Amino acid sequence: MADINWEEPFCAEGNNCFRVGTDLEGNAYIAVAGQEDTPLTDSREALRSLILEIKAGKADHLL
Structure with a gap:
């Protein structure tokens, strides 16, 4: 596995x-x-897009 820097x-x-x-x-x-x-x-770009979509409320129906 890659060397991952976790937040x-x-x-x-x-x-x-x-x-x-x-x-x-x-x-x-x-x-x-x-x-x-x-x-x-x-990719980092895909993760960034996912987070932006969640913040925009586009995943609220999943909650």
Whole structure:
């Protein structure tokens, strides 16, 4: 597995904690806190787009 630089966990209301990380090759990772050994992997741009869409409320129907 790549050498991932993980950010501090982000925890929403309740116990939903996620971590975002990046590596030196331009990949981005998102994982449930404590399960960093099985992250979703994509480009930094894809992760950026995902976060912007979530902030814009386009995933509210999933909650």
